[in-house]
Amino acid sequence: MSNNDEVLVDVHGVDRVFRRGSEEIHVLQKLDLQVRRGEFLALMGPSGSGKSTLLNLIGGLDRPSSGTVAIGGERIDGLNDRELAAWRARHVGLVFQFYNLLPVLNAQKNVELPLLLTSLSATQRRDHAAAALEIVGLKDRNTSFPSQLSGGEQQRVGIARAIVTDPTILLCDEPTGDLDQKSGDEILSLLQALNREQGKTIIMVTHDPHASARATRTVYLNKGRLLAEKPE
Amino acid sequence: MKFAGLVWSNLKRRKLRTALTILSVLVAFLLFGFLGAIKQALVGGVDLSDANRLIVRHRVSIIQMLPLAYMDRIGRIPGVVSVTPFIWFNGIYQDPKNFFGSFPVDPVGLLDMYPEISLPAAQRKAWLETRTGAVVGRGLVDRFGWKIGDRIPLVSPIWPKGGASDTWEFEIVGIYDAGRKGADTSGFYFRYDYFDEARQQGKGSIGWYGVRVDSPDHAAAISRAIDNEFANSPAETKSESEGAFAQGFVQQFGDIAAIVLAILAAVFFTILLVAGNTMAQSVRERTNELGVLKAIGFSNERVLGIVLAESFVIAALGGILGLALALVLVAAFAPSLATYLPGFFLPPKQLVAGAGLVVVLGLVAGILPALSAMRLRIAEALRRSA
Ligand SMILES: Nc1ncnc2c1ncn2[C@@H]1O[C@H](COP(=O)(O)OP(=O)(O)OP(=O)(O)O)[C@@H](O)[C@H]1O
Ligand SMILES: [Mg+2]
Numbered sequence: 001m002s003n004n005d006e007v008l009v010d011v012h013g014v015d016r017v018f019r020r021g022s023e024e025i026h027v028l029q030k031l032d033l034q035v036r037r038g039e040f041l042a043l044m045g046p047s048g049s050g051k052s053t054l055l056n057l058i059g060g061l062d063r064p065s066s067g068t069v070a071i072g073g074e075r076i077d078g079l080n081d082r083e084l085a086a087w088r089a090r091h092v093g094l095v096f097q098f099y100n101l102l103p104v105l106n107a108q109k110n111v112e113l114p115l116l117l118t119s120l121s122a123t124q125r126r127d128h129a130a131a132a133l134e135i136v137g138l139k140d141r142n143t144s145f146p147s148q149l150s151g152g153e154q155q156r157v158g159i160a161r162a163i164v165t166d167p168t169i170l171l172c173d174e175p176t177g178d179l180d181q182k183s184g185d186e187i188l189s190l191l192q193a194l195n196r197e198q199g200k201t202i203i204m205v206t207h208d209p210h211a212s213a214r215a216t217r218t219v220y221l222n223k224g225r226l227l228a229e230k231p232e
Numbered sequence: 233m234k235f236a237g238l239v240w241s242n243l244k245r246r247k248l249r250t251a252l253t254i255l256s257v258l259v260a261f262l263l264f265g266f267l268g269a270i271k272q273a274l275v276g277g278v279d280l281s282d283a284n285r286l287i288v289r290h291r292v293s294i295i296q297m298l299p300l301a302y303m304d305r306i307g308r309i310p311g312v313v314s315v316t317p318f319i320w321f322n323g324i325y326q327d328p329k330n331f332f333g334s335f336p337v338d339p340v341g342l343l344d345m346y347p348e349i350s351l352p353a354a355q356r357k358a359w360l361e362t363r364t365g366a367v368v369g370r371g372l373v374d375r376f377g378w379k380i381g382d383r384i385p386l387v388s389p390i391w392p393k394g395g396a397s398d399t400w401e402f403e404i405v406g407i408y409d410a411g412r413k414g415a416d417t418s419g420f421y422f423r424y425d426y427f428d429e430a431r432q433q434g435k436g437s438i439g440w441y442g443v444r445v446d447s448p449d450h451a452a453a454i455s456r457a458i459d460n461e462f463a464n465s466p467a468e469t470k471s472e473s474e475g476a477f478a479q480g481f482v483q484q485f486g487d488i489a490a491i492v493l494a495i496l497a498a499v500f501f502t503i504l505l506v507a508g509n510t511m512a513q514s515v516r517e518r519t520n521e522l523g524v525l526k527a528i529g530f531s532n533e534r535v536l537g538i539v540l541a542e543s544f545v546i547a548a549l550g551g552i553l554g555l556a557l558a559l560v561l562v563a564a565f566a567p568s569l570a571t572y573l574p575g576f577f578l579p580p581k582q583l584v585a586g587a588g589l590v591v592v593l594g595l596v597a598g599i600l601p602a603l604s605a606m607r608l609r610i611a612e613a614l615r616r617s618a
Contacts, residue, residue: 052615059527061610081531085531089528092529100524109241
């Protein structure tokens, strides 16, 4: 871990403006954020403060209205749709609040999905997916469909899908938001282990102080700006 | 190919809906094949016609008779190679619904002019030796289970037999096969000399003449010469090439090709709506999933391709099964239809057109939903799930 101090995520002077009819909504304003490689950052803030919007910008799912976003030294704010898609496939693992597994595919096939975009052979895809499922502790549920899994198990499949490509950064939008305390804790432990043992850089949006306590750092988003302290 | 599993899984999501859509596509293509075969049967005669041959009939209508004496006069016109007479006998076998074409003819003239009537030499000889002999097509023989030596009683509403009984009796002395693909084998031919002697009325008159000319290039001029020959006589003639005659015959059913086309257009328009609706629904109900695919790095084009592939699979499964079923059914029905629709078969060009239609259907049904899937904005697609 020689480059632990390296800035992995560099968001600089970012605005994100949404237009709703004639109305302009300034969700993010002149926002700066730096995340170092190996950090586990919790992003908190009231509903509608722009947490998901910020996460989407970092993950290349959206582009800023102005300002720059660089990941691992590479500017992604100027990439076109096709370049961004390829970039996401290579660098980003996404974990969603509602798991967002494909109901028509079993756990194994869901985890293999991102690998379809790589040059791996069918056997390699199967082996990689099996390894990821083993990491999240669901090795023997590989043939189960999402509807046959509990919420916590589905989220673990979601995490396996996010890490199977060994992405540069793991982005989680309220990963425990739909889970009970116990399942939520298991998920947080899993993320923490990925961060500590595998050095994964993680940014996690959450409303839950319990969750942010597992992170290495917490920032607060309020009225379009970032604070290091929880606002009053 | 590695995305095939994903495409297939999506189609299995709503098995019933996918199956019903494939079924409606199947039915459309079945109809496409079947109507194609019917059209082939109706207009096939035009293709089979021989440019060397003319039909000479009464100018007013085919049901009016011409004198047998015209035969020699036509034969003397320059360019005419041979002439042979036909009569529409309208024979009824047991029951009027057992319809088939029956004709008094001159055996030698018929067999020489129509190579599509293929008869073994021994049977030809037997026919010439048997006054009441009849030569029957393979299709008709199979239909009624007849064989050589059988005696077949026919009654004709047009031509009552003179004498004690009005029933004509014929002995089958020959069975002919199609000398050309698609040729009719449902005819019943018997000797004119026997017929003319035994008929009660109209002796010495015939229905129409088949004429062979020395070259197709002369056909039009010879037709005119024949019609001129009989102009201002009590029975004026109308001569035309076999092709034109067959065409005119087909037109009695209206413009079959146009009707078939109109029906098919309506059917395929409906199918397009059905398949298009299935695809649109399928895309709409998994907006979120398509958003997820894009989020994890599937490009817009790839998502477009996946949705289009689903549409193509539906069109291809329905289309191939439908055409295959049409092929089987047409082959199965052809023997029993042989008398009404000789030449009832699915021409290869219809299958090629069907394959083209599969591609068009897959593309047109899928393109709008695929484009809307492609244009989905990830962040919005994902928000809709919450
Ligand atoms: N595509 C969009 N078009 C218009 N407005 C949008 C769009 N996306 C987000 N917004 C608005 O931006 C604001 C921030 O949304 P965002 O989803 O980032 O909030 P959030 O902090 O994630 O909230 P929550 O905690 O409820 O998930 C909201 O007011 C939202 O309505
Ligand atoms: Mg949010």
